[in-house]
């Protein structure tokens with residue numbers, strides 16, 4: 001069976017919709033979890049639940065835009081658990097704005113979190129990742145198709161996709177590197193999008209609904225598991241068919 005027994009997983013953005021669903025699933029599958037988000041306090045309940053069910057988890061406050069913060073947490077995880085088998089670079093923001101309204105600061109903030117954050121995690125984790133480990137980043141359908149009124153977001157996710165493909169070459173054969181690319185997920189992140197263009201989004205989705213966070217979590221679990229042992233440099237799409245167009 002698909003199992004994370006004996007695997008140490010470092011995850012960013014653990015307090016988000018996809019983060020929480022992923023944490024709950026990986027805990028069920030036996031992972032030892034190092035959960036990070038901007039504040040460790042926000043993760044307290046999640047950690048308590050995992051421990052109450054006999055699992056192992058720690059929470060840490062990390063700002064992915066700051067490499068020192070990321071490096072400190074990676075080192076603390078490796079010290080506590082011995083190594084890091086899996087990195088899930090999940091933290092991200094989805095700001096809205098038409099081109100003329102995107103300020104320099106907003107452009108840089110989006111790149112700082114969505115791209116620099118992934119880069120900091122990937123660069124730092126290799127010191128602690130043994131052969132057979134793997135890195136997974138959350139991209140987005142926006143990184144493949146673009147996203148109206150979210151050009152800065154789409155640009156960051158395109159950058160993540162090419163960063164991860166490049167690292168798949170560089171870190172092979174010991175470490176696999178992949179992306180999961182969701183379409184819109186039933187979560188606070190897309191509440192505003194659904195308010196503005198919800199009907200259009202659903203019309204363009206063969207399955208005619210948003211993904212549930214748990215459905216993205218299952219794709220993450222597969223790609224991060226040994227079941228995906230010969231998969232690297234790839235992107236697994238989770239979008240109800242919307243990528244094929246119509």
Ligand SMILES: NC(=O)c1ccc[n+]([C@@H]2O[C@H](COP(=O)([O-])OP(=O)(O)OC[C@H]3O[C@@H](n4cnc5c(N)ncnc54)[C@H](O)[C@@H]3O)[C@@H](O)[C@H]2O)c1
Nearest residue numbers: 013015016017018063064090091092138140182184185189
């Ligand atoms: N929700 C969607 O519809 C959707 C679709 C496609 C891709 N994605 C991607 O999936 C990932 C997770 O999305 P989500 O829906 O769970 O989002 P979310 O907003 O629920 O969670 C994101 C988490 O990232 C954290 N975060 C933000 N800035 C940070 C920083 N500087 N340092 C550390 N953590 C920070 C937030 O605190 C939050 O807990 C993101 O990368 C997102 O772009 C989401």
